[in-house]
Amino acid sequence: MLNRTAEDWQRLGHLPTLLEALPALVRELGFRYYRFSFASCTHAISAGNLVTGSEAIIQAALDLRAHHLQRSNIPLIWEPKAFATAPSLWAQAQRLGLRHGWLQPLHKGVAHSCLALLRPHVSVSATEHYQNAASALWLGEFLHRTASQSDAALKSSRGCV
Template sequence: MEIWKETQLRKLAVESNVETAYRIALNFFNSMGYEYCAFSTTAHLAGQRFDSVNLNNYPHDWNTEYEKNHYSSIDPIVAHCHHSILPIVWDSKTFAKAPALWHALEEQGLQHGWSQPARDPNGQSVSMLSMARSHCQISAFELYEHLGYAVFISHALHSLAMQRLCNQHPQCVNVTHLSPREIEVLRWSADGKTASDIATILNLSERTVNFHVSSSIRKLGVSNKISAVVKAARSRMI
């Protein structure tokens, strides 16, 4: 790895502010030939959706047009990133069902780009890192050459975005940090299964099941298993 890349990535890894980390990412991708870099996070809490972070250096007119026309509701890139962990390249085929959006991107010089999703294991929060430029298509070689950097940076920014979100909305802290196994144990508990039953179903020891229950109780900030199940259900985690 070139020294400047390693230096920037190390700097980003220890940054504690998402806006500052984004600027590091922007400079990083600018140096790699991308004019634009965007990062956004969407989180779901108790059935309500809210954007916690939306950072980009897109033209002001494009941000205004995108919001005014509610393009996010038809954007295939957004839809992809909410259902996949794989990168996606922007091209006419990707936007086949949203030709108006593709035409608008072309007019703004934003048609050459790609995006990398990042998400929590339980899918309650999703982030999207995008890189774009006004010239030259994104080749398969370039995509995979830069993929490792994008994955690292997207997860670093996602973590910082969620830290900021949870500071602003304390009730969401536990929604985004229960492990898949903890969710599974609570789901079976909601069905009335005992620790012994769950241990048999999941091929775990009863002690391990109780550990996951205790961990869930602590993370959800409640006092017992029933309360943990109720709170997880209200947060649509189970």
């Protein structure tokens, strides 16, 4: 999974190139939809291929687990119990085809990011999760680090509080 040479990964260390390759990397992990979001005191980045209306659901899922997002690198499995306090969001996600996958939070200092990996069909078995979790975490870490170092052309101004 995610087999590339050191030279490939060095080339992918430039954020625009990495974001261009991201759909293929996500497909290699077995997912159709993705969203990567990064936020720090100085800039924010978001990229993905979600259907209209999906970004709000993913953000709401993260908001339901804000402590998890800020403190843990443990993936949040995309399942009904993740939406226990907001079952209408789960129903809406199902209608949009966001049925299976997980959210991989990452953070370092005040910078945080999340890689959402989702698909409409085939549930994520425990075996698949264990087989792909390391690759998904590695990809998320690579995205997070590359976004942290992104050039000024991709930055949108944000004030630090």
